[in-house]
Amino acid sequence: MSRRILLLEDDRMLRASLGEALRIEGYAVTAAASLADARAVLRHAAPNEPIELVLLDLGLPDGDGQDLLAELRRQSNLPVIVISAREAEGQKIRLLDEGADDYLVKPFGIGELLARVRMALRRRGHASEPAILQYRHGALDIDLRARRVRRGGADVHLTPTEFDLLARLVRQAGQVVTHRQLLADVWGAEHVEQTHYLRLYMGQLRAKLEEDSAEPQHLLTEPGVGYRLAEAE
Template sequence: MSERILLVEDDRELRTILREALSVEGYAVQAAASLADARALLQHAERGTAPDLVLLDLGLPDGDGEPFLNELRRQSTAPVIVISAREAEGQKIRLLDGGADDYLVKPFGIGELLARMRVALRHRGRHSQPAVLSYRQGGLDIDLASRRVRRDGQEVHLTPTEFKLLARLVRQAGQVVTHRQLLADVWGAEHTEQTHYLRLYMGQLRAKLEDDSAEPRHLLTEPGVGYRMADAQAGD
């Protein structure tokens, strides 16, 4: 199951960059542009769908993130990483003492953010590993970071949903991913019974990526359970 991340950031460009980078790494991201949005997402989170980690900006259009940190600490044990342009040592100390697990000053590198997230999750007993971002086997070359897919050296165009489904399987190459997991991660928790979505999109992927879609070598079916990306030389 992907770790769920609540990203609270009002800068649209940064919010988009972070959301896409975290999604590629396999995280399920909900993004909020304000405190009101963040509170609404938390209020409507169903049991079992609360965030596993929060990335919190401080300067938000409807208030400061510091009081929101106090709210979070009263209702959740999820780690909180503050991401802010503010560099004052006193505020950093106050926020860390007030319940923040880490404080990252903007601008920062995505690699450093991901490493700090893994540390914060590990301290909560969740062992998050760097995501598998590439896959190579039998003429199929997939690079999730650059969103490029090639078959026998030729670029293959995938729709956003096709790519998201393929990426989910690549990140767990060699392991079965159940129908419910795929439906929840690609289409959302409300679609976990709609297996016809999977059949349709797996058929489209096989038509584009397999030499013979009736005898697939990469996108394998586990009858009655789910699908599996054939094991290959993969890495990050």
């Protein structure tokens, strides 16, 4: 199962780019833009889908991320990596002393962030599983790193949301992914009840990827639960 990361970052563009990079590497990402959103995510995380690491911005619209760090340290040893533009040495030392596992100063490279995430998970005994980046089944060929999808050797154009939905299913190919998981990971935690998004986009994906969208062979429905991508060949 993918390691689930809570990404707390109020900058929309940075949140989107970091989330995409983490998902490509095989992590399940739940994004939040405020302390209130992050607390809700942590409070309502399902027992079988726990948050296993937090990427924590400090300057947030409803407070300071260091307050959430203090709350987490009173309750758990959940790995926390601070990502902030604040570069004063005293600030970094204080937050590390207060329980942060690491501190990255913006701007930073994606490769460095991914390495720090892997290191923080290893320290807590959670080795990261290798990312599933390629998938083949029948005429369908998907390369997540290259963002390329082909059917019968021909390139298939997907919208960004269609690709994100497909990529989420690829990373758990052969397993059922629930409606709530898909909605949270692709659209955000605030959309977990809006299943009409899933129906719409799944219909669009099937129209593009299936030989017969009425009799899908790749994108399978698990009634009342979610969707499953057929196991890779």
